[in-house]
Amino acid sequence: MGGGQSVKRLTLFDQLGKSPESSGSRQLIVNSGRYGLTKGGVQADNIELTSEGLKAIDEQVTAREQARVRAELAIQRIDPFEKLYQKFVGNKLPAHAVLVDAAKDVGIDAAHAAEAIDTFVVNLRFVGLLKTLSGAERIIPVEMLLDELPASNRLINSPVQVAPQSTSVITSEHAQYEGTCFYIAPIGEEGSEARKHSDLFLGSFVEPALEAFKLNVVRADAIDKPGIITRQIIDYIMRSRLVVADLSFHNPNVFYELALRHAVKLPIVQIIRANDRVPFDVNQMRTIHIDTSDIYALVPKIESYRAEIANQVRRALEADHIVDTPISTYFPNLSVTL
Known part of the structure; x- marks a missing residue:
């Protein structure tokens, strides 16, 4: 699966050390599918990465392209997350209560708003859209994230040192x-x-x-x-x-x-x-x-x-x-x- 090939569902969870029929394992499959990372449901014999899912983990993909795909999958393709991102991008990360209220405003059920916000913040941090700048955590534009990364074909894990790009926020x-x-x-x-x-x-x-x-x-x-x-x-x-x-x-x-x-x-x-x-x-x-x-x-x-x-x-x-x-x-x- 790491090479882009499909893998038997039972084999996958054996390698992960998890029961393929547990609720946690089933949730992993459901969630990875919703994020557009994999194809194949909880009853499927085989699970495979989507083309975007492969780019998100492939070491042969440039850092900039990988960051773009990860941001797209984790934030931009998830409608409520994209709405929250557009509302707060360029600003300090608001207080949790403010984010929860905003989640309700974009249509997330009140009973799940706090959990959704926790996931939203974790996703922002994972893909690099939440950075500490000038003493505060800020939600940065995707363009700023990409500008910091090399656009060449050098590999993400290449031993060659790439000169850092400018971290300018505003011109x-x-x-x-x-x-x-x-x-x-x-x-x-x-x-x-x-x-x-x-x-x-x-x-x-x-x-x-x-x-x-x-x-x-x-x-x-x-x-x-x-x-x-x-x-x-x-x-x-x-x-x-x-x-x-x-x-x-x-x-x-x-x-x-x-x-x-x-x-x-x-x-x-x-x-x-x-x-x-x-x-x-x-x-x-x-x-x-x-x-x-x-x-x-x-x-x-x-x-x-x-x-x-x-x-x-x-x-x-x-x-x-x-x-x-x-x-x-x-x-x-x-x-x-x-």
């Missing part, structure tokens, strides 16, 4: 700046204190605070390599509807990017760790101080910090809001045209 060509908040932050290397801090602030404070404003939060590592200021990053800084700037760690890149935003006089919200001093040059601008000294100080105030950020965002986005920065104060007639 400036497709950016909807009016619906974007760019998050200026000290990112740091993977696993560093700065990265863990940035992930925490992004996932726990900034994104939840901005949900009500329907703004997509973008951080630089979703565009390019951390620490490198590219044309795309500058586009986001100077065009996005809102910028949230985290001044923690006194990172030089953060202040450089913040100065660019000052020049265009567009809405800004500043946040910082409570034990970091706000530099004199920007301390006249209202800054939200978040106490991260220990978990006992932080956790009880999570909701209040979110509310404080949301309140500042609301004020910053008001039509008549004037952005006061050192540049606007001393050069009120300065105008930057993009």
